[in-house]
Amino acid sequence: YVWTVDAYYKGILLGGAEVWKFTIVEDSELVAVPKEQSYYEFEKHQGDTRLYAVGNLKLKYISDLNADTLSAKIINASGETVGPKNNQYPMILGDNRIVFEIYDKINLKHKEKYTLLLTRRDQKTFPVPFTYINPLYIK
Secondary structure (H helix, E strand, O other): OEEOOEEEEOOEEEEEOOOEEOOOOOOOOOEOOOOOOOOEEHHHHOOOOOEEEEOEEEEEEEEEEEEEEEEEEEEEOOOOEEEOOOOEEEEEEEEEEEEEEOOOOOOOOOOOEEEEEEEOOOOOEEEEEEEEEOHHHEO
16 A cells, blocks of 8 residues: 655645555454353363463363362463462362453463463373463454
């Protein structure tokens, strides 16, 4: 595209600027990611799938214990812990649905890769790799 500016006074051309040329680049921050996400059963997959976390992570855990606890931490690509602060999640026997709220709670970078590490009481750890998507940047 090109544009220029001309100055007129009472219909008389007083002067004009040089022609400026520009290109419109598609916004690289916008990503087509579904807003509604289903619950992911992380124990069966053990890190074999990278999820998109659009503001949060929805996870499903089937516990075979009457009382179980999962602890959670999120690490970045360098292995540094970036959250969460309250990392104990009590589980009940059977189907447990967990929503890890990220947006406004943990400062993660848009389109960056992270791993949620979930550890059971018996110290078995389940990695859940994900790419964080800031919900403000999706279409």
